[in-house]
Amino acid sequence: MTVSAWFRLxxxxxxxxxxxxxxxxxxxxxxxxxxxxxxxxxWLMVGWQVKAELAQxxxxxxxxxxxxTTLLHELLVLDPGHTCxxxxxxxxxxxxxxxxxxxxxLLAFLLPSRRPMDNMAAGWDRPQEDEFALCNxxxxxxxxxxxxxxxxxxxxxxxxxxxxxxxxxxxxKRVFHRFLAExxxxxGRRKRIVLKSPPHTGRVKVLLDMFPxxxxxxxxxxxxAVFPSTAHLWRTLYAVQGLQSPDFADLExxxxxxxxxMYDCFERDRPLIPQGNLCELRYEDLVADPAKELGRVxxxxxxxxxxxxxxxxxxxxxxxxxxxxxxxxxxxxxxxRRIEQRWRDYATRYGYxxxxxx
Numbered sequence: 001m002t003v004s005a006w007f008r009l010x011x012x013x014x015x016x017x018x019x020x021x022x023x024x025x026x027x028x029x030x031x032x033x034x035x036x037x038x039x040x041x042x043w044l045m046v047g048w049q050v051k052a053e054l055a056q057x058x059x060x061x062x063x064x065x066x067x068x069t070t071l072l073h074e075l076l077v078l079d080p081g082h083t084c085x086x087x088x089x090x091x092x093x094x095x096x097x098x099x100x101x102x103x104x105x106l107l108a109f110l111l112p113s114r115r116p117m118d119n120m121a122a123g124w125d126r127p128q129e130d131e132f133a134l135c136n137x138x139x140x141x142x143x144x145x146x147x148x149x150x151x152x153x154x155x156x157x158x159x160x161x162x163x164x165x166x167x168x169x170x171x172x173k174r175v176f177h178r179f180l181a182e183x184x185x186x187x188g189r190r191k192r193i194v195l196k197s198p199p200h201t202g203r204v205k206v207l208l209d210m211f212p213x214x215x216x217x218x219x220x221x222x223x224x225a226v227f228p229s230t231a232h233l234w235r236t237l238y239a240v241q242g243l244q245s246p247d248f249a250d251l252e253x254x255x256x257x258x259x260x261x262m263y264d265c266f267e268r269d270r271p272l273i274p275q276g277n278l279c280e281l282r283y284e285d286l287v288a289d290p291a292k293e294l295g296r297v298x299x300x301x302x303x304x305x306x307x308x309x310x311x312x313x314x315x316x317x318x319x320x321x322x323x324x325x326x327x328x329x330x331x332x333x334x335x336x337r338r339i340e341q342r343w344r345d346y347a348t349r350y351g352y353x354x355x356x357x358x
Contacts, residue, residue: 002039002094005138006032013148018245025243035136038095046097050181055189057213058180059301061196062204062266064259066229067221068283073127073196075294076217078312081305083187084194085133085179088124093133093179097186131197133179139172142199149238149246153254160202160265173210202265208272215301216273218266220350221283223259223343224331230255256342263346276302282350290317 001009006028017025059076063069077084088104089096104124135141140155148154157163164172183193200207207214231251238246270278279300286293291313298306331339340347347353 001032001136002036002138003032009144009147013151016148016151017243020245021243035094038099042095042098050185052181054180054184054193056192057211057215058193058195059215060200060207061194061217062201063198063219064201064226064262065198065233066226068219068286069196069198072217072219072286073194075290076194077127078316079305079309081191082194083183083191084127085130085183086125087128089183090128090130090133091136093137097182127196129197130195131199134176137175137179139175146237146241147243149242150244159199159261161206162265177210202262204266204269205272216278217297218278218280219283222352223339223347224336227255227339228331259343259346
């Protein structure tokens with residue numbers, strides 16, 4: 001984060017940092033100073049060259065956490081005509097245009113080879129959620145809850161943007177657009193940017209206001225798998241990246257409400273997407289036959305060049321052959337009943353309410 005964003009976060013949460021995480025206060029403060037200075041350097045060196053308009057309308061991967069959005073994102077960016085924000089760009093959005101080339105080799109030791117929440121490959125140059133970039137650029141975001149998990153949820157209205165005041169919404173659009181313009185500039189202004197952040201699922205109206213010709217791919221998954229996987233995701237991020245020792249007091253309720261809020265907005269706004277700009281698929285079908293489902297995405301969205309993707313796709317699938325998804329304790333009858341009750345609309349709409357659907 002920059003200095004201003006970092007200290008806003010700290011003061012807002014009254015510096016309630018666990019003694020075990022006090023080292024982070026000094027570490028992140030030092031980095032925030034560096035980020036603020038290099039942000040200015042980037043503007044003086046190349047920032048003024050960045051053009052506002054993007055080379056092509058973005059392609060958004062939509063879906064709740066743990067529904068296969070990461071896998072779909074990685075498949076889509078195999079296309080040489082596509083690009084995306086990398087992990088480094090999302091965690092150093094203030095200055096990646098001037099530091100990325102030298103920083104990635106120097107900082108390789110800071111990342112594990114696998115993501116702690118799902119054992120997927122990790123790396124500074126791999127695709128990443130742009131929501132992290134927005135946090136680090138100082139925008140409000142529900143992801144800031146990761147830093148202070150024992151405080152009330154941070155910025156819940158920014159999950160869908162529907163109750164954000166007009167001036168704040170315009171600032172959100174401006175900062176988001178600037179970040180994408182910088183990613184576009186880094187890619188040589190020749191490629192379509194593919195973006196994946198689950199909160200975008202509830203932001204379709206705002207995204208269409210910004211990019212009327214944007215493309216969307218929406219993926220769903222059995223809610224009896226989504227719930228425990230999402231709970232595990234937040235437990236892992238709170239424990240590994242939080243500034244407090246998490247108590248997980250209301251975690252299950254946050255998971256339940258998150259999907260409901262997200263899909264209330266998505267179902268309301270999906271008719272706004274122009275015909276031919278939305279493709280929907282199921283996680284179970286994607287993992288059963290990735291090539292077939294990816295080809296269908298290209299056909300339904302009118303994306304060119306699927307033939308150029310196939311060699312990279314074959315290699316990717318060969319590398320993933322031994323990958324195993326996380327396994328969780330069997331959902332208890334009581335939790336199953338609550339999932340089926342609270343997420344009934346989602347399950348019914350997407351065909352997961354049948355006996356044996358799991």
